[in-house]
Amino acid sequence: MTSQQELLDTLAGVARALGNGHRLALLERLAQGAAAVETLAHTADLTVGNASQHLQHLRRAGLVTAQRDGKHMIYRLTDERIVTLMALLRQVAETNLAEMERLVGRLFAEDDAGGALEAVTREELLAGLSTGKLALLDVRPEEEFEAGHLPQAINIPLEQLEDMLDRLPRDREIVAYCRGPYCVLSHEAVQRLRQLGYRVRRFEEGYPEWKAAGLPVSAQPAAATQASLRP
Amino acid sequence: MTSQQELLDTLAGVARALGNGHRLALLERLAQGAAAVETLAHTADLTVGNASQHLQHLRRAGLVTAQRDGKHMIYRLTDERIVTLMALLRQVAETNLAEMERLVGRLFAEDDAGGALEAVTREELLAGLSTGKLALLDVRPEEEFEAGHLPQAINIPLEQLEDMLDRLPRDREIVAYCRGPYCVLSHEAVQRLRQLGYRVRRFEEGYPEWKAAGLPVSAQPAAATQASLRP
DNA sequence: CAGACATTCCATAGAACAATAGAATGATAG
DNA sequence: CTATCATTCTATTGTTCTATGGAATGTCTG
Numbered sequence: 073m074t075s076q077q078e079l080l081d082t083l084a085g086v087a088r089a090l091g092n093g094h095r096l097a098l099l100e101r102l103a104q105g106a107a108a109v110e111t112l113a114h115t116a117d118l119t120v121g122n123a124s125q126h127l128q129h130l131r132r133a134g135l136v137t138a139q140r141d142g143k144h145m146i147y148r149l150t151d152e153r154i155v156t157l158m159a160l161l162r163q164v165a166e167t168n169l170a171e172m173e174r175l176v177g178r179l180f181a182e183d184d185a186g187g188a189l190e191a192v193t194r195e196e197l198l199a200g201l202s203t204g205k206l207a208l209l210d211v212r213p214e215e216e217f218e219a220g221h222l223p224q225a226i227n228i229p230l231e232q233l234e235d236m237l238d239r240l241p242r243d244r245e246i247v248a249y250c251r252g253p254y255c256v257l258s259h260e261a262v263q264r265l266r267q268l269g270y271r272v273r274r275f276e277e278g279y280p281e282w283k284a285a286g287l288p289v290s291a292q293p294a295a296a297t298q299a300s301l302r303p
Numbered sequence: 304m305t306s307q308q309e310l311l312d313t314l315a316g317v318a319r320a321l322g323n324g325h326r327l328a329l330l331e332r333l334a335q336g337a338a339a340v341e342t343l344a345h346t347a348d349l350t351v352g353n354a355s356q357h358l359q360h361l362r363r364a365g366l367v368t369a370q371r372d373g374k375h376m377i378y379r380l381t382d383e384r385i386v387t388l389m390a391l392l393r394q395v396a397e398t399n400l401a402e403m404e405r406l407v408g409r410l411f412a413e414d415d416a417g418g419a420l421e422a423v424t425r426e427e428l429l430a431g432l433s434t435g436k437l438a439l440l441d442v443r444p445e446e447e448f449e450a451g452h453l454p455q456a457i458n459i460p461l462e463q464l465e466d467m468l469d470r471l472p473r474d475r476e477i478v479a480y481c482r483g484p485y486c487v488l489s490h491e492a493v494q495r496l497r498q499l500g501y502r503v504r505r506f507e508e509g510y511p512e513w514k515a516a517g518l519p520v521s522a523q524p525a526a527a528t529q530a531s532l533r534p
Numbered sequence: 535c536a537g538a539c540a541t542t543c544c545a546t547a548g549a550a551c552a553a554t555a556g557a558a559t560g561a562t563a564g
Numbered sequence: 565c566t567a568t569c570a571t572t573c574t575a576t577t578g579t580t581c582t583a584t585g586g587a588a589t590g591t592c593t594g
Binding site: 340351 | 538539540542
Binding site for chain 2: 077078079080082084085088090091092093133135150151153154156160161162163167169170175255
């Protein structure tokens with residue numbers, strides 16, 4: 073076996089690490105910020121043992137690193153580019169696989185019934201924020217918001233949406249975002265807020281893509297972030 | 304199973320299609336241009352039956368399309384971005400996997416003994432070509448050259464290198480390129496030409512990356528290209 | 535239409551992978 | 565130092581992937 077083939081095999085090993093839905097779910101959560109195994113297992117809907125095993129797999133492929141913090145093992149992405157890699161994989165799949173269109177359609181079918189209200193693009197959002205015409209709503213859990221979020225964003229986790237409506241402006245259009253293009257949280261939020269009469273649209277990307285693009289992000293002080301890693 | 308999980312599973316299916324060294328080799332060849340199964344099987348060092356099966360796999364994942372041309376089945380990449388996807392995969396693997404460094408080191412160990420002569424970057428090459436200070440040498444097989452190549456490139460397939468030296472200038476530095484960063488053809492060419500006293504360095508990328516970056520490429524007339532698809 | 539050729543399909547055996555449960559390890563708190 | 569908790573390791577079983585060889589399909593040539 074030549075060196076070149078070994079190289080391709082090693083590369084294939086990295087691709088294989090991405091070749092499992094559960095592992096992609098884990099990576100998507102890790103793209104929001106570092107987290108402990110238990111947290112990761114919970115968001116990916118896996119048993120802790122199973123999640124640990126998948127994380128080992130990702131670690132062998134060089135996609136994540138682990139670091140002990142007391143009783144907990146904190147995992148994080150090794151490289152910001154992994155977010156870009158997943159986004160590109162998504163784009164290629166979306167344009168070339170009919171199956172994807174069907175699934176994306178189903179995910180987006182419920183809200184946006186009229187189809188009139190398109191998702192907000194990155195450019196539109198940047199413009200709207202600088203002119204103050206848009207308000208920005210982060211509907212992810214508090215823990216993920218604290219690990220990092222878009223500047224000027226208001227955090228109302230989806231579960232508490234109706235309880236904290238007083239934080240939302242009535243006079244401006246609201247843009248909701250969450251974990252990424254396939255994350256359902258912002259869809260759900262848009263749907264519910266529209267029924268309450270708010271003018272609200274969805275951001276077509278999520279926090280990880282924003283950050284990977286090199287755009288500015290805000291975060292809580294390190295102490296708070298550290299604490300939030302522990303489940 | 305939720306729609307979101309199905310989406311990730313579908314995406315994982317695409318990643319899994321990339322998760323095999325032979326398939327990556329096939330894609331790398333396809334990045335040079337469309338080709339028939341026999342050609343692909345030959346460059347990837349596979350039996351025709353096996354290559355066909357791998358190509359089916361890639362087709363199901365939406366990465367390649369097939370189109371019949373007489374007796375031959377011509378495969379091509381569905382999307383130029385697949386080249387970018389593979390390049391990104393390579394970058395992530397190179398920076399995060401120690402194993403990769405070892406393998407890349409071994410691949411590059413033989414030539415460039417002094418280590419003094421770095422590979423030529425894209426910027427350097429563009430500058431050198433516009434000022435006429437550099438000559439450009441494509442050492443891929445004629446067939447791939449005809450399917451597309453960098454502007455101003457001279458084609459001397461590696462096997463015929465010593466037979467066609469009269470095509471090379473003595474007064475300018477030569478830059479050799481081939482299929483991509485892991486392709487050994489240009490390394491081999493640089494080594495052999497240096498022993499003959501030429502001033503020659505290697506381009507750090509290859510034809511597919513150049514093309515995927517949107518830079519201009521030249522190609523033979525369509526008729527010749529068509530013919531070259533048949534092995 | 536027969537023969538040659540390119541490709542795909544099919545069946546099989548062996549290898550790798552995934553989920554599960556239970557044992558083992560490592561770290562903290564009392 | 566022991567009890568406890570988070571995590572990892574190990575063994576097992578069922579599933580999926582890969583390579584191989586041979587049969588089947590489709591296309592061209594004479």
